[in-house]
Amino acid sequence: MTQLAIPLEDIGREYALAHLRMMVKIRAFETRVGVLFLDGQLPGFIHSCAGQEAIAVGVCSSLLLTDFVTSTHRGHGHSIAKGISLNSIFAELFGKVTGACRGRGGSMHVADFSIGMLGANGIVGGGYGIAVGAALSCKYRKTSDVVVCFFGDGALNKGTFHESLNFAGLHKLPVIFVCENNGYAQFTDMRRTTANENIASRAETYGMHGDTLDGNDLLEVIGAMRIAIVRARSGLGPTLLDMKSYRFSGHYVGDAEVYRSKSEVDLMKQKDPIERFKVKLFDSGWLDLATFDALQSQVDHEIGLAEEFARDSEFPLPSDALRDVFSEDILHDI
Numbered sequence: 538m539t540q541l542a543i544p545l546e547d548i549g550r551e552y553a554l555a556h557l558r559m560m561v562k563i564r565a566f567e568t569r570v571g572v573l574f575l576d577g578q579l580p581g582f583i584h585s586c587a588g589q590e591a592i593a594v595g596v597c598s599s600l601l602l603t604d605f606v607t608s609t610h611r612g613h614g615h616s617i618a619k620g621i622s623l624n625s626i627f628a629e630l631f632g633k634v635t636g637a638c639r640g641r642g643g644s645m646h647v648a649d650f651s652i653g654m655l656g657a658n659g660i661v662g663g664g665y666g667i668a669v670g671a672a673l674s675c676k677y678r679k680t681s682d683v684v685v686c687f688f689g690d691g692a693l694n695k696g697t698f699h700e701s702l703n704f705a706g707l708h709k710l711p712v713i714f715v716c717e718n719n720g721y722a723q724f725t726d727m728r729r730t731t732a733n734e735n736i737a738s739r740a741e742t743y744g745m746h747g748d749t750l751d752g753n754d755l756l757e758v759i760g761a762m763r764i765a766i767v768r769a770r771s772g773l774g775p776t777l778l779d780m781k782s783y784r785f786s787g788h789y790v791g792d793a794e795v796y797r798s799k800s801e802v803d804l805m806k807q808k809d810p811i812e813r814f815k816v817k818l819f820d821s822g823w824l825d826l827a828t829f830d831a832l833q834s835q836v837d838h839e840i841g842l843a844e845e846f847a848r849d850s851e852f853p854l855p856s857d858a859l860r861d862v863f864s865e866d867i868l869h870d871i
């Protein structure tokens with residue numbers, strides 16, 4: 538793997554602790570949401586990103602609020618790291634009117650354009666075209682904004698991968714393709730579906746730069762993103778980043794996980810991105826146990842308040858069912 542990690546000292550103590558806090562927040566959110574789902578309190582399906590927090594946090598912290606991301610079905614971490622409020626995402630998962638999409642999207646369709654979150658997506662690979670379209674718009678409007686397209690290894694062999702990366706490479710669009718490579722698409726090991734496992738090598742085909750990195754190493758994610766962002770903002774075109782990681786829970790909350798062994802999961806959990814970053818912070822003297830415990834309690838408290846807000850919120854009115862579905866003009870004719 539390419540050595541892309543930046544030194545811890547580069548980001549400073551305050552910024553480092555903010556990153557840790559954000560990863561802990563996402564883990565706590567996913568943990569609580571998993572409990573609520575198994576208890577039958579949340580509709581739909583829940584895909585937890587626990588284990589993959591360093592990607593969401595390292596990628597989104599490298600972006601500005603005005604930059605854009607497109608997400609996947611496993612998108613809670615992307616939304617939170619890009620800046621959505623816990624109230625807004627929690628209420629969305631409960632289907633409440635105070636949610637990011639007024640309760641119509643749910644877990645797999647969280648979006649908030651005000652923070653550049655162009656949407657989670659229930660369609661595997663559905664973000665490619667949206668991201669490339671947004672990047673074309675950035676170029677056309679001559680802004681310096683960049684777009685990140687998150688996608689999973691299960692979306693690698695869709696036709697739209699080829700179409701989108703080719704178009705982005707041809708027009709040197711400011712887009713960064715981030716493969717959250719957790720090795721599985723639902724219940725299928727990537728080695729059973731993908732002929733060339735060196736994903737970054739595909740970049741050359743599309744006239745762009747590609748890198749492979751340890752997606753559980755926050756400092757490596759930030760390092761790779763810094764380079765890719767400079768490239769995108771300066772008109773040098775897209776980057777393809779293959780970020781290796783692992784999901785700690787099943788494909789969805791409640792998955793029986795018969796397709797992978799417990800020993801594999803236990804082994805991969807030893808590479809927990811949060812624990813690894815904590816160790817770095819302990820070793821540097823920037824973090825002690827009391828400070829971490831305080832951080833964890835603050836986060837738990839925040840999650841509790843957001844859950845309360847979501848529970849106390851109203852469901853959308855049935856009479857509003859068609860609102861935001863059609864343009865107002867069409868609605869008048871119905």
Ligand SMILES: Cc1ncc(C[n+]2csc(CCOP(=O)(O)OP(=O)(O)O)c2C)c(N)n1
Binds near residue numbers: 611
């Ligand atoms: C177009 C399409 N095909 C199939 C599915 C069913 N499906 C949902 S998630 C998934 C696997 C996705 O795997 P990956 O992209 O690696 O993401 P991960 O779940 O590992 O984060 C599949 C096949 C779908 N939602 N959309």
Ligand SMILES: [Mg+2]
Binds near residue numbers: 690691717718722
């Ligand atoms: Mg996957």
